[in-house]
Amino acid sequence: MQYPIQRYFRVLRLFWSAAIAAEMEYRLNFVLAALSSLGNLAGSLFGLFLFYRTGYTFQGWSWEEAGVVLGIFTLLQGISSAFLVPNLNRIVRQVQEGTLDFVLLRPISSQFWLSTNTLSPWGFPDILFGAGLIGFAGSRLGLGISNYLVSLLPLGFGLVSLYSLWFMLGATSIWFVKIYNVTEVLRGLIEAGRFPIVAYPATYRFFFTFIVPVAFLTTVPAETMLGRSPWGWTLGAGVLAIGLLLASRYFWRFALRFYTSASS
């Protein structure tokens, strides 16, 4: 007797081991990707340093605390280039070439298939460096293991929100076939998460909290890690994440009704 959830885990393992095996053919590129991540980290720190160089600080955020935000941002960048970009940007191609038909016929949730089918190890160095930066800044701030553990919750919520938004944007390709770069717009907007949300003027803060919830991706987890976030924010992040996830499921089913396929 096998539970459905077990089947999903087994499928996931197959997907990812195949993806890693395929990418291992380009080992030199992996070295280049690691170098790029290192350069990206150095550049990001430089960008932050430009603000703090003359004694200016983001209101209520010391240099190390802003470093935690940057670490979480780098981590998210890594996770999205490892898991989100390779999968969700391919929905567009599936629709364009009509291969979505084969996905829909499989005895497995099509949203699950489309979201997990592959992964790219290119994002792993970013994940590593992001975690390293968080650890480094955290040790200078004297953070304990409980601080990190408690921030996993809002961080997870943030990831779910990000995934859901991304998936919904990808799903719009059912209507507007060539929409590949709509997810690039989202990626561009998420760049705002490099700095804590108080670094921005009021209108930006409103936009990045309520329209594109970037604040929930990096600032809220960082505040929780530093032990100064009221639980209300984490709760808000949770509500947002669950709401968006459900919305993405309904939206996908709704979109599929309009899918006319390439062969029928």
Next chain:
Amino acid sequence: MSANKQRSHYRSLTFWLLRSRVSRIARVLFSVNYAYMTEYRAELLLWMLAGVLPLILMGAWMQAAQGGQFGLTSVEFARYFLAAFVARQFSVVWVIWEFEKEVVEGRLSPRLLQPLDPGWHHFASHFSERFARLPFAGVLVGIFFWLYPEAFWIPSLSGTLLFLLAVHLAFALRFLMQYTMAMFAFWTERASAIEQFWFLFYLFLSGLIAPLETFPPLVREIVMWTPFPYMVYFPASLLVGLPVNVGQGLLVMSGWGVVFFILNRWLWNKGLKQYSGMGA
């Protein structure tokens, strides 16, 4: 005497033929690519919106200018980043992905048979895309001033002319640099990975994330000898009226242009011998 005359006659005739042939090819390439680009207007708009990074950082720097000493006022930051956004629109280049695909799939082979260097196809497609993109940039700038009228300014005539010159040179240089990186597609299947690394320098040193006034003086000194700040910071400063050394700028740009042109032709010749795509 008469033979000499005839020769000079022939020479001017061939010159005329050559000129008309070149201009005809340029015209055709340009109009075909322009028509192609306008077909994807929605995509163009989205690509443009994907480049909002300077506008995001504009917010952070405007806020910072109110609380710290950075040498620029809040409004100056706003103008700078708007100009940086516009300048960036002119130097968006993607030739490496196209070229890599052509080499890997062997589609370069038929192009090699044409009596025209394949680079010109790419150049024309980039160049004409600028004109399809421009109206969108204009609309966006309009919206910006409508939302934030305090930042409105009229650039000086000399500044505008120099900006136009700088922005064209910046595009040509960036295209040349990326096309040179693209040559590595002859040896590796994923030349675009090189571009991703190279892009980091462009991202952090070109002035997209902050005007070079905010850099530490020593770093700034060094960076001004690299090609990167001339992609965004240099033209943007000319338009806004921040002090920059125009002579040094144009000299550094042409210097790097020559270096990359030589490198490009050398790699192209080496690469063609290496090329084993379908039909080669």
